[in-house]
Amino acid sequence: MTNQTISIAIFFVLGVGFWMIALAVSYLARPSKPTKFKETSYECGIEPSGSAWYQVHVRYYIYALLFVLFDVEVAFLYPWAVIFRRIDGGQMLLFSELAIFVLILVFGLVYAWRKGALEWE
């Protein structure tokens, strides 16, 4: 048994043990007095209406997809902006690299637009 084997074993035991103990403690410690109101599902304090398992219109996925696309773009823009000043020389290369990246995303938007993804009929 090397040191590392032991540390991995400890990591594993802690990882599994943590949730088991947490669940067990809360199970043992909590009082259990169920009433009808307590068992209704919680929905922002508003009285729940209908089942939570209703179908979302498939159209929403396009918005979700486009959102992720531009969300990631911004996530990349920030670190780029932070290091842009710090790197000496090669600013033109850095700029053109990001310009290509944004341009490709714009092409993607043009494609989605032309395909009618932004129209709600």
Place this chain on the structure above:
Amino acid sequence: MTWADLPALYPMLIPAATAVLLLLTLTVRRDARLAAGVAMAGFIAGLLALAASAAELSHPVTMLLTVDRFAVVFWGILLFAGLLVSVFAVGYFRTLREPREEFYLLWLLAVVGAMVMAASAHFAAFFLGLELLSVSLYVLIAYPRMQSRAVEAGVKYLILAGASSAFVLFGMALTYAATGTLTFAELFTHLTLFPGDVLLLGGVVMILVGVGFKLALVPFHFWTPDVYEGAPLPVTAAVATVSKGAAFALLTRLLLGVIQAQPGHSTLAVIFTLLALASMIVGNLLALAQGNLKRLLAYSSIANMGYALTAFIAGGDAARVAIPYFFAGYIVAVLAAFGVMTQLSTPEHELQEVEDYRGLAWRYPWSAALLTVALLSLAGIPLTAGFLGKFFVLTAGMAAGRWTLVVTLVLTSGLGLYYYLRVITALYQAPLEGEQPTPPPLHLPHRLSVLTGLALAVLAALLLLLGVYPSPVLHLLAWP
């Protein structure tokens, strides 16, 4: 990265740029033939640009990619497979009522992802390539989205590939925790210095599990037959060639390095010996029972990856020739087999059962002949590419004294011969009298397009050339 590094990457950048160009083309004009033409032009331009990369070999481009002879050879194989699959797709998808154009867009991206994997020298590049390839494949497999079997196969692949990506990522995290580096080269030095590092070994094994999934080695093979069967035929060909090619190239980079770093019978070598033995035995045994040609080829591919793994484990100079040669032969044979199947099928009616091919030789003698040669090559009969590939693998295995693997390879190949011959005899049997199979097989007497015919002829020529005249390819493969 400087401007001077760019030419080495042209073979990869050109198909990537073609994908963007195709995206723009689709906003202006939707035309399946135009889209296919643009994609094929991209692949051909990429193949031509290989000459520029080949001029500057063993060239690390940033810390992420290495463009060496090995990468260039695999890029060539991947681009070639990319071109042929798009040629096959044109004829196959002609009856599909849904948009056909996006197929070529996704396919370009998938091949670029595979090329990134083949040239990666860093875990970041490896993972980017892996995801680009996988995400494109999810959609490609479920491309005829009105067919439940394709969608089912797509979802299966999505879930299992997602799980295997998670393994790869966790393995990378463990490796990084152990070594503090993400480059392959430093990983190997670390393995040589600390052969008993448990964290590092755990990480490497988890990464190789992910690669094993892509290659469908035996304990990770369960998705293969279902996905092969459900996916539309050109995509099945893509999964069997480009996706495996990328994983194959990556495994060569990682595993040869890892096994060299730990010579002798290290833990990793033992694990991979077991995987290879299981793949050869299980793949061949299960293929015996298949009545569906797509499933049969799926199990045959599992067995073939087991053969290839023999050379990986053997290592040494012989393996460095055997591995690419074996793979080139495998890819040509698989493309030929799926090419013949593709041109006899449409998305709505695929010829999948071995029974559907009964008497093919009497209607389409050339197609039957090519399918025969392709199957014989997969079986490893002399005068075909598959024989020499297997021969080199065996030589490498014997040189390294891996006798268990060598003997299993020979025995299971004999077993494999049976199911290949079963298909071949069906091809040449007379069609059954009075019995009209429903739906009538080969009901599409469409004229073969010039391109498809040319592609099939090239494959036939390559199958035989690689089998009888290996020296030009061997010259090309000589390791730097």
